[in-house]
Amino acid sequence: MTEAAETRGSAVGRVGGRKRQVFLAVGGLFWTWLLARWAYHNTLLDGLLTAVGLPDVLRSDLGVSQREPWLPADWFAGVAANLATDAGGVSVLVVDPLVWLFELAALAAESEPALAAGAFLTVYLTVLSMFFGLFIAVPAAVTRIYGGPISSRISLAYTELIRGTPLLAQLFFFYFGLPLAGFISGFRVMEVSGMPRAAAVVAIVAFTINSSAYQAEYIRAALQSVDPGQLTAARSVGLSRLQGIRHVVLPQGLRYAIPGWTNEFVYLLKYSSLAAFITVPELFRRARNIGSDTFQFTDIYLIVGLLYLALVITTAMLMNRLERRVTIPGVGMPAGRD
């Protein structure tokens, strides 16, 4: 399974030639839009600019529903309406798709501010959860392989419990089961503007724990593919077991883990949509809400699908880059392993 997944990950990441340039151009546009939207409505940045005497450059005061689209939504809608009423004798085979295309563009433009907010939250949830998850995953994987009979079993139980239960169930457990959201809301930091809402924090906690188990499995497999002679050599120099793991096994094993890690990243990007069910307004929930407002479910899910795709491809490309960057002759090239 890992094998197939690895190839899939790298296939998306490695695009060459002309196609690559189109990719980069579209990706550049996408990220410019996402980051510009983020900056435009960012409380901290707005505060900074206001402090230096530029109060009205950024608009962090606008709620998501009040934000104006940056694309001419009304114009797209107008074109679609005109075409639909007066096709000028052109065959419906041509007109109908055109009408749909302009309606789609109108919907995309109309929902652009909300989708940007959602996509940003999706990235935020995923990146933070992967990051925090890594700090659980590495000790869990090391304990699993090198720990004593009890600690390695605890680590095994942890990863199997998490991987053996549905992510949605875990989310509900933390959100409804434990009064975690109320607990989090009780902290005064939560009143600082710009902090994610309690539900988002609960989602990060659940995703961190969930992804830590999967990351631990990928890392465990990678650590086990490091030649055991490497640790023996470290110990024969006088390094303790822990030093040997830290300075010899991990630097090699973590390189091997990058393809699996990329996979987990991509999975979590998509699975973070489950946070919609605990009211977190990430990309999928934004789309669903727009769908129920406009009844254009198919269209909005198509648009959102493209946005997820852009996120996934970006991740794969960045991870590919990282992998090449940390490659050392003889280590970390998954193809040339063993």
Add this chain to the structure above:
Amino acid sequence: MSLLRIENVDKSYGDEDVLHDVSFAMETQDVEVIVGPSGSGKSTLLRCVNRLTEIDSGAIYLNDEEIHSLDENELRRRVGMVFQDFSLFAHLTARGNITLGLREVLELPKEEAVAKADDYLDRVGLADQGDSYPAELSGGQQQRVGIARALAMDPDLLLFDEPTSALDPELIGDVLRVMNDLAEEGMTMLCVTHEMGFARSAASTVTFLDEGRIVERGPPEQLFENPEHDRTNAFLGELSGLH
């Protein structure tokens, strides 16, 4: 006072006896060569000395200290090991392979560790390969880095486990030259090797190990020219037949 004293050591894996009542002693500056057929327990014996493997009974003394009374990391710092398959740290450069122990075990400051590493690389004839990764080096070069890595820890004793048997014939010479130099400089070495030329020129004592027992032990001339036991004779005959 002997540098290394091995007394009545037994070791078995499950019900397979690997070492049987092995005893011998080495003085400072001795070069002891161990020969014996495959599976006779040569590697196991070396690994018992730096406690990569624990003995079942008997005792091993380093400078009259029982090795189990020492901290195992300290013991390994004092007993260097060179491996058949080199076992260089694959993610570190030649220099990094040497500095890791200097920094983490001896806790030398970075500049000092680097200077020392470059010194030892120079000694094994690899002054210009400090930045190469193991995969970029030939087997002979890798093994010389392996020797430099062990040497840099300033050990009392160096263990060699068939250091040249994974090398192409034309690369063996470079490694043997380094080992010969070390022997001349007075390094105490316990070597498992079937390089008879090295044994003749450098060894103070040769030990023939068979089925976990010391069959015969003596100066190289005696063992090679006048072995007491037929088994020794037969084994050495086979060895020279191979060369």
